Amino acid sequence: MTTAERPATSRRPATGASIRVRNAKKSYGPTVVLENLDLNIEPGEFVTLLGPSGSGKSTLLNAIAGLENLTGGTIEVDGRDLTRVPAHKRGFGMVFQSYALFPHLTVAENVGYPLRVRHMGARDRRLQVQKYLELVALGHVADRLPSQLSGGQQQRVSLARAMVFEPSVLLMDEPLGALDRNLRQSLQFEIRKLQLEAGSTVIYVTHDHDEALSMSDKVALLNDGRIVQLASPRDLYRNPRNSYVAAAFGETSLLQCTLDPGHAGLTAHLTGSGQILRVPEHTNHTCTGGEGFLAVRPEMATIVGPGDPRAHLHGMLESVAFMGDIWRCEVRVGTETLIATAPSGAALAYQPGQDIGLTLDLDSLRLVAI
Structure with missing residues (x-):
């Protein structure tokens, strides 16, 4: 939202x-x-x-x-x-x-x-x-x-x-x-x-x-x-200061992760799925000790096909709801659930239970403290 x-x-x-x-x-x-x-x-x-x-x-x-x-x-x-x-x-x-x-x-x-x-x-x-x-x-x-x-x-x-x-x-x-x-x-x-x-x-x-x-x-x-x-x-x-603030507004998905700094940015190791995500170095983050949450707003995540080369993460589509201007999608990423969206202009190409990919607006993601 x-x-x-x-x-x-x-x-x-x-x-x-x-x-x-x-x-x-x-x-x-x-x-x-x-x-x-x-x-x-x-x-x-x-x-x-x-x-x-x-x-x-x-x-x-x-x-x-x-x-x-x-x-x-x-x-x-x-x-x-x-x-x-x-x-x-x-x-x-x-x-x-x-x-x-x-x-x-x-x-x-x-x-x-x-x-x-x-x-x-x-x-x-x-x-x-x-x-x-x-x-x-x-x-x-x-x-x-x-x-x-x-x-x-x-x-x-x-x-x-x-x-x-x-x-x-x-x-x-x-x-x-x-x-x-x-x-x-x-x-x-x-x-x-x-x-x-x-x-x-x-x-x-x-x-x-x-x-x-x-x-x-x-x-x-x-x-x-x-x-x-x-x-x-x-x-x-x-720019929420921590996970409490991030969760207070909208349907924010909080994916637990550990961070490793690198020459080209940060590497987030997602605890619940074992997947690795590279995020830009300028990404706002308040994590200390290398542990925190990846805060993802629904508008920052869009579902795509499982083989789509643009996908940053992969998961299983759990449920879909028509919300007028968008499809609201719940996606299981390992042991955690992420809320994503898809345009509602056409029929949704994916069904619950199907493996899908997720593209993320990397510049809008936030890494927040526990």
Whole structure:
């Protein structure tokens, strides 16, 4: 699979704040949730915290929001230490999976609530509410109650309410998790467009890898309370630091191997099949001690005939699935399985159980640490 392209949207000069998390620790009794975690976010960046349940991403977001107190470490926003400042004094916008709208207030009244508690005048408040309702394409429902809206509309109201006072930092915790796939994809682009136009700093929590890749300037991948890698979506996908990062995105096949350096490149000895693969010397690799994994994305491997001279590896075709634009093929290479593709424009020439060859995009392969 490949990452989605973000919409071409003009970016305003960043008005958001910088955020520095230093040596953050959070424990609940003997259970450690965050451990010696550092995170730097520049003004106007959209940074996604990604990881499985229990990785610490929501705890980190809540600590930045002021909803959780750290056991140790500091949080600075634009150089100001906010570690012990309560949430209501931080001035951040927040959007959650639950819409948390006031059921007895109209859409316009919900969106205008943050401005009312900040004592903005009625005329200015009305104009600001109108502006943000138009930005989320909900100007026509300003007088409706939340119960009269769809789930997607309610989430857009929640987003407008969080952004209407133009906070320097916007925090979002799984805001699209309760929506269906098509609506999630539509709102992903809306959120990103609004953020680019506003210039706010956004920290976004999700467990959806595609969502993280399509929306973010940077993604922080967490595991066991630590950031495993912080990088742009492209770098995370193309240059994973280790096997955990490689496996986090797409259907990555990890073939265990040992490496021998040579004059013309690297020789990867595949542990599961005994096959040998020569890879270019410039291939990105983080292996230490000569042991690691060959990370192969499905789009990097194409099946060919068993006698095809272009084949880099050989295996047995285990299964085939039609995916619209491609055939998805599972290939047994020794004791391991590799996911490959074939063009779907014509009938597949190979059947499960048949020996086949595999051509690899050698320049895109990555050798990663265990």
